[in-house]
Amino acid sequence: MPFICENVECRAVLARGQVRSNHEESGWCFYCPDCKIRNELKDIGLPGGPVELVQPERSDLPHKVIATARPLEDGRYAAQLRVQRALGMKGTYAVEEYWEQLGVFPDAQEAVAHAKSIAADMLERKA
Ligand SMILES: [Zn+2]
Structure with missing residues (x-):
């Protein structure tokens, strides 16, 4: 494990x-x-x-959030998000959710920030 x-x-x-x-x-x-x-x-x-x-057991399951910005042809950036959730039992990542395009932003940092804020909302709601 x-x-x-x-x-x-x-x-x-x-x-x-x-x-x-x-x-x-x-x-x-x-x-x-x-x-x-x-x-x-x-x-x-x-x-x-x-x-x-x-590792001591935690009630909240660990998850990994990967927020990225994908450059688009027109010079803008698409916010992308990947969330890996751990299974309660084994501690390995089994479930992965992926969003290709959460929005389009003029710069990469904004796109990443947007993807991260969506992840934070989502994880809070499910907690
Ligand atoms: Zn670390």
């Missing part, structure tokens, strides 16, 4: 080999290689046995 970065802006799905677990005073954790955020880990191994690390 991969680890998932808890930073909402990041939500990287990380294979166990990709992260290095650290034992700190406050317990186990790993630092996301993408965004450097600290993610908490829990040792569920038997006392005296090998350490077995899992």
Whole structure:
């Protein structure tokens, strides 16, 4: 089961080999290689046995939002959005929703901002 970065802006799905677990005073954790955020880990191994690390369960399912701007022929940009939702059980991304064109904007940054704001609305509503 991969680890998932808890930073909402990041939500990287990380294979166990990709992260290095650290034992700190406050317990186990790993630092996301993408965004450097600290993610908490829990040792569920038997006392005296090998350490077995899992991510603590969260009630809110992780999701990853990818907002992009696609250049159009007329020099404007189409806002595109992709949302990957995790399944509750396994922590892997199984459901992906994709919007090709949410609107057309004169510059790329506006298009991305628009796609992100739609994602924020949508995820809030479903939460
Ligand atoms: Zn991250």
